[in-house]
Amino acid sequence: MVNAESVLKKYWGYDSFRSPQKEIIESILNNQDTLGIMPTGGGKSIAFQVPALLKPGICLVISPLIALMKDQVDNLMKRNIKAMALTGGLTTDETITLLDNCQYGNYKFLYVSPERLQQEWVIEKIKNLPIELIAIDEVHCVSQWGHDFRPAYLKIVRLKEFFPNVPFIAVTATATPKVKEDIIQLLQLNQPKVFQVSFERPNLSYWVHKTKDKIYFLEHWLSQNPEPAIIYVRNRKACHEVSHTLQQLGFKATFYHGGLPARDKIKNMESWMREESRIIVATNAFGMGIDKANVKTIIHIQLPENLENYYQEAGRAGRNGEEAYAILLLGENDEEQMKNQFLASLPDKEFLNWVFKKLCNYLQIAYGEGLDEIFAIHLNHFCSQYQLPVAKTFAAIQFLDRQGILTFTQEYSEKMTIQFLAESKEIMRYMSLNPNDEEIILTLLRSYPGLYEMPIAVNTAWVAQKNNTTENEVFQILERLKQRELVDYTSKGNDASIRFHEIREDERTINRVSKYLEAQNENKKNKVKQVLRYVSNTEICKNKLLLHYFGEETNQNCGQCSTCLSQKKKNNHWSTREKEILLFLEKNPASSRTIQKELNLTDDELIPVLQILLEKEKIEILPNGNYKCL
Numbered sequence: 001m002v003n004a005e006s007v008l009k010k011y012w013g014y015d016s017f018r019s020p021q022k023e024i025i026e027s028i029l030n031n032q033d034t035l036g037i038m039p040t041g042g043g044k045s046i047a048f049q050v051p052a053l054l055k056p057g058i059c060l061v062i063s064p065l066i067a068l069m070k071d072q073v074d075n076l077m078k079r080n081i082k083a084m085a086l087t088g089g090l091t092t093d094e095t096i097t098l099l100d101n102c103q104y105g106n107y108k109f110l111y112v113s114p115e116r117l118q119q120e121w122v123i124e125k126i127k128n129l130p131i132e133l134i135a136i137d138e139v140h141c142v143s144q145w146g147h148d149f150r151p152a153y154l155k156i157v158r159l160k161e162f163f164p165n166v167p168f169i170a171v172t173a174t175a176t177p178k179v180k181e182d183i184i185q186l187l188q189l190n191q192p193k194v195f196q197v198s199f200e201r202p203n204l205s206y207w208v209h210k211t212k213d214k215i216y217f218l219e220h221w222l223s224q225n226p227e228p229a230i231i232y233v234r235n236r237k238a239c240h241e242v243s244h245t246l247q248q249l250g251f252k253a254t255f256y257h258g259g260l261p262a263r264d265k266i267k268n269m270e271s272w273m274r275e276e277s278r279i280i281v282a283t284n285a286f287g288m289g290i291d292k293a294n295v296k297t298i299i300h301i302q303l304p305e306n307l308e309n310y311y312q313e314a315g316r317a318g319r320n321g322e323e324a325y326a327i328l329l330l331g332e333n334d335e336e337q338m339k340n341q342f343l344a345s346l347p348d349k350e351f352l353n354w355v356f357k358k359l360c361n362y363l364q365i366a367y368g369e370g371l372d373e374i375f376a377i378h379l380n381h382f383c384s385q386y387q388l389p390v391a392k393t394f395a396a397i398q399f400l401d402r403q404g405i406l407t408f409t410q411e412y413s414e415k416m417t418i419q420f421l422a423e424s425k426e427i428m429r430y431m432s433l434n435p436n437d438e439e440i441i442l443t444l445l446r447s448y449p450g451l452y453e454m455p456i457a458v459n460t461a462w463v464a465q466k467n468n469t470t471e472n473e474v475f476q477i478l479e480r481l482k483q484r485e486l487v488d489y490t491s492k493g494n495d496a497s498i499r500f501h502e503i504r505e506d507e508r509t510i511n512r513v514s515k516y517l518e519a520q521n522e523n524k525k526n527k528v529k530q531v532l533r534y535v536s537n538t539e540i541c542k543n544k545l546l547l548h549y550f551g552e553e554t555n556q557n558c559g560q561c562s563t564c565l566s567q568k569k570k571n572n573h574w575s576t577r578e579k580e581i582l583l584f585l586e587k588n589p590a591s592s593r594t595i596q597k598e599l600n601l602t603d604d605e606l607i608p609v610l611q612i613l614l615e616k617e618k619i620e621i622l623p624n625g626n627y628k629c630l
Contacts, residue, residue, distance in 0.1 A: 003054075004017070004022065004029075004050050004051070004054065005017075007050050007054060008050055011053070011079045011080075012046065017043075017046075018043050019197070020036070020197065021046060021047045021050075023193075023195055024036050024047040024048075024169070024193075024195050025047060025050055025051045027193040027195075028048065028051040028133065028167055028169050029051050029054060029055075031165065031166075031167045032167055032191075032192070032193050033167055033168045033169075033189040033190045033191065033192040033193070034167065034168070034170070034192055034193050034194075034195070035139075035170045035171075035180070035183060035189060035192050035193070035194045035195070036169065036170070036171045036172075036195045036196075037171075037172055037173075037174075037180065037195070037196040037197065038171065038173065038195075038196075038197045039173050039174070039197055039199060039201075039311070039312075039315050040173045040287075040311075040312040040313075040315040040316060044137070044171040044172075045072060045137075047169070047171065048061070048133065048135040048169045048171065049076070049081075049109070051133065051169075052108060052109065052132070052133050052135070053081070053108060055132040055133055056130070056132060057129075057130035057131060057132030057133075058102065058108060058109070058110055058129055058130055058131055058132060059108060059109050059110070059131075059132065059133040059134075059135055060110050060112065060126065060129075060131050060133070060134045060135070060159075061109055061110065061111045061112070061135045061137060062111075062112055062113070062114055062117070062134070062135070062136045062137065062153075062156055063111055063112075063113065063137040063138060064113060064114060064137075064138050064141050064148070064150055064153075065138070066085075066087045066113070066407075066409060067285075068137070068138070069085040069087060069111040069113070070085060070087070072085075072109075072111065073109070073111055076108075076109055081108055081109070082105065082106055082107045082108055082109070083107065083108060083109035083110075083111065084098055084101070084102060084107055084109070084110060084111070085110075085111035085112070086098060086099075086110070086111070086112045086113070086116050086122075087113075092121075092372060095122065096125070099122075099125040099126070099129075102129060103128065103129055110126075110129070112126075113152075113407075114141075114152035114153050114155065114156060114404075115152045115404035115407065115501060117152070117155060117156065117159070118155055118404055119501075123158070123162070126162075131163050131166055132166060133166065133167060133169065134159055134166055134167070134168050134169070135168075135169045135170075135171070136153075136156060136169070136170040136171070136187065137171055137172075138171075138172060139153075139170040139171060139172045139175075139183050139187070140172045140174060140175050140179050140183070140308075142154060142156070142182060142183055142186050142187060143178070143179040143182035143183060143186070144182075144516075144519050144520075144523060145176065145178045145179050145182060145523065146175070146179045146182075146308075147174075147306045147308040147309065147523075147527060148402075149402070149516070149520060149523070150402045150403075150404075151402070151403055151404065151513075151516055152402075152403075152404045153186075154186060156187060157186065157187050157188050160188055168187060168192075170183055170187060170189065170192075173308075173311075173312050173315075174308040174311055174312060174550065175550070176549065176550055176551055177551035180194075180196075198552060199311070199546065199547055199550045199552050200543065200547060200552070200554070201315065201318065202558075203322060203323055203324055204314065204315070204324050204325070204326055205324070205325050205326070205558070205560040205561055206314065206326050206328075206542035206543060206558075206561045206562070207325060207326070207328065207542070207561060207562040208327075208330055208534075208535050208562050208563075209327055209328070209329055209330065209562060210330045210332075211329055211330070211331065212331070212332060214301050214329045214331060215242075215245055215249075217329060218242075218246065218299065218301070219249050221297070221327070222246070222251055222278075222279065222297075225296055225297055225325075226278070227278075227294060227295070227296030227297070228272070228275060228278055228279075228292060228294055228295045228296060229278065229279045229280075229295065229296060229297040229298070229299065230279075230280055230282060230287075230295060230297075230298050230299070230313075230316060230317075231279060231280070231281045231282070231300075231301060232282060232283070232284065232286075232298065232299070232300045232301070232302075232304075233281060233282070233283060233301055233302055234283065234302040235257075235283065236257040236258075236259050236283060237470075238281075238302070239255040239256070239257045239281050239282065239283060240255060240465065242281045243255035243279075243281040246279060246281070251278065251279055252276065252277045252278050252279065253277055253278070253279040253280070253281060254271050254272055254277040254280050254281070255268060255280065255281045256268050256269060256272075256280055256281075256282040256283070256285065256286040257282065257283040257285055257286070258283065258285035258410045259410065268280065269286075269290070272292075273290075273292060284304075284309060284313065287312070287313060287316055290316065291319065292316075292319070293319045293320040294320050294322075295317045295318065295319070295324065296317065296318070296322075296323075296324055296325065297317060297324065297325045297326075297327065298313060298314050298316055298317040298324075298325070298326045298327070299327045299328075300314075300326075300327070300328045300329065301329045302334070303328070303334055303335070303338045303531055303532075303535065304328075304531060305342070305524070305527060305531070306524075306527035306528070306530070306531060307527070307530055307531060307534060307546065307549050308527075310328070310534075311546060311550075314326030328535060330535055335535070335536070338528065338531075338532070339528070339532075341391075342524075342528055343525070344389075344391075344392065345389070345391040345392045345395050346392075346395065346521045346524065346525075347392055347393075347395050347396040347399065347517070348517070349510065349514040349517060349518075351392065351396060352396050352399065352400075352514070352517060353506070353507060353510045355388065355393055355396040355397065356396075356400065356509065356510055357506055358382075358386045358388070359377075359382070359397070359498075360506070362377070362382050362385065362386070363375045363377065363498070365500070365504050366504065367505070368503050368504060369504060370502070370503055370504045371500060371501070371502060371503045372499070372500065373499070373500055374497055374498070374499045375497065375498050375499075375500075376496075376497055377496050377497065377498055378496070379393070379394065379397075379496055380470075380471045380475055381475050383472060384472050384475035384476050384479060385479070390472060397498075399513075399517060399520065400513075403513045403516065404501055405500070405501060405502055405509060405513070406498050406499060406500050406501060406502075407498070407499040407501065408496060408497075408498055409496060409497045409498075409499075410496050416457065416459075416460055416490070417455035417456060417457055417458070417489065417490050418444065418448070418451060418455065418456060418458050418478065418487060418488075418489040419451060419452075419453075419454060419455040419456065419487065419488050419489075420445075420451045420452045421485060421486060421487055421488055422485070422486045422487075424452065427441065427445075427486060430481070430484070430486060434480075437477045437481075439467050440463060440467050440469070440474055440477050441477070441481075443466050443467055444458065444463060447463070447466075455488070455490070460474045460475065530549060533545075534546070534549075537563070538563060538566065539563070540563065541557040541558050541561055541563050541564050542558070542561035542562060542563050542564075543557075543558035543561055544557065544558070577601070577605060577606075577609045578609055578612065578613060578618075580599055581595060581599065581606075581609060581610070581613065581619075582613070582618060582619070582629060584598065584599060585619060585627055585628060585629040586629050589626040589627060589628040589629075590626055590627060591625060591626050591627070592606060592607075592627065595610075595627065610627065617630060618630060
């Protein structure tokens with residue numbers, strides 16, 4: 001008889017399960033609703049994939065990210081397990097064909113986004129499939145208190161009507177007590193078995209390190225620790241810059257972000273996995289499906305947006321059980337910058353409405369149209385044309401994506417064609433009158449011969465990097481030149497695509513989702529406060545702070561985080577000070593001012609030690625205020 005262990009061995013090559021995978025599988029096979037909260041690397045996918053293979057029908061998997069779906073489908077297909085995903089770029093006809101194939105083609109896994117389940121015709125098709133298990137991945141998205149709330153998750157509960165006897169398995173890597181409560185209630189899990197792995201990682205040391213020179217710290221630390229490392233940054237520009245700097249310092253480093261072409265993502269990731277590049281500098285786009293056991297160090301050189309993401313990213317270190325480090329570097333102005341920049345990039349209702357209208361105009365979507373249409377878009381060009389702040393606009397479009405109004409898929413292309421229309425003397429005259437534009441224009445002319453003769457394909461990101469500026473600035477210069485009829489340019493490619501799931505209705509659309517926007521902004525502000533509390537607290541063990549955030553309490557300090565090590569050092573320092581002060585007072589009683597002057601101590605060095613000595617009853621205060629040895 002086929003059992004869970006034999007399926008695990010056959011398809012994954014493992015002999016045994018990690019805890020609590022086996023218990024989750026047994027719960028599912030008993031048709032019990034189940035909730036699994038398992039930190040990154042805990043094997044959440046296997047916990048529902050194995051029982052699905054033991055059941056006769058199809059496992060419907062609901063997942064919020066296209067990249068995550070593709071990654072899991074690719075991994076299953078490599079193991080000769082039939083799986084498919086309904087991603088956002090598919091047309092209606094293509095989706096119907098895939099669902100028909102799913103019904104008659106012996107498929108075991110069907111991955112869909114929660115937004116797909118809002119399409120009635122998709123639901124009608126799915127209702128006819130032999131669904132035996134429903135898995136909800138990243139299930140924290142159902143809660144407004146989670147770090148990635150998606151209202152479409154609230155509609156998943158409808159599946160209970162159509163599949164009343166099919167068990168739900170809901171999994172996530174991170175969930176606070178409030179989020180856990182929401183998951184059970186909002187998905188109407190029926191007396192669920194809840195399995196929660198401890199968030200504690202005994203082999204992982206959490207450090208917050210204050211430094212004025214982050215690159216110097218990286219150089220010193222990476223020289224002393226030659227094992228594989230991941231350095232997390234907040235944006236693509238920092239990816240390139242930090243990776244390049246490390247290479248200049250002699251380290252074998254590569255980089256990874258969402259804007260790279262697929263071939264470069266694969267090449268850079270494999271270079272790091274094979275340890276041809278020991279260090280990878282990455283945005284939070286990196287990490288999905290990565291299971292490299294010997295990562296020694298995770299370094300965040302900028303503050304994360306929330307502790308959920310930080311915990312997951314930090315958790316990619318030390319999966320082999322050996323000593324590992326999660327280091328968060330804190331610069332002098334980082335906390336203030338995060339408050340200012342983060343608050344500045346939160347879109348309000350008015351801005352969201354403005355972006356949505358401009359987006360529809362940019363894509364030439366008439367009122368009442370746009371349903372199910374796919375459009376290519378270059379985000380920086382769109383922002384440049386309407387003079388919109390890029391970060392805030394990106395946040396607004398991401399919000400529309402999470403509301404199921406559209407699907408925003410980041411891609412990559414460098415196909416922009418430019419041709420100079422005026423004679424060279426006219427261009428020279430323009431540069432003399434606009435000296436701030438001169439360097440970029442000269443870079444174009446020197447790097448792309450033939451710009452006067454014909455349209456030439458130009459890599460605007462490279463031009464921006466060459467001039468130590470932004471791609472947005474390059475677009476603005478090109479736009480000024482175009483308005484003066486000095487150049488003509490056409491964006492043939494795009495760095496993203498957008499698929500609309502609703503007709504254009506402007507205010508009506510935005511009014512419907514604005515209540516979620518207000519709640520999201522408040523939740524994000526609170527998440528930032530928790531991050532700032534984590535980095536600024538120098539009294540409580542970092543491990544304790546993280547465990548408490550996720551609803552887990554411990555009385556034990558970890559003894560290895562930056563706070564614990566600092567306190568050990570302080571205690572050793574105070575022990576030395578105790579001996580010095582007692583030795584001094586053995587000669588004669590003295591005032592605190594005399595002790596401080598004679599022993600050359602600061603207030604911070606003297607006052608706490610005097611307090612400790614009083615509590616230990618090793619000294620006493622005389623009526624005249626002097627201290628005396630007992």
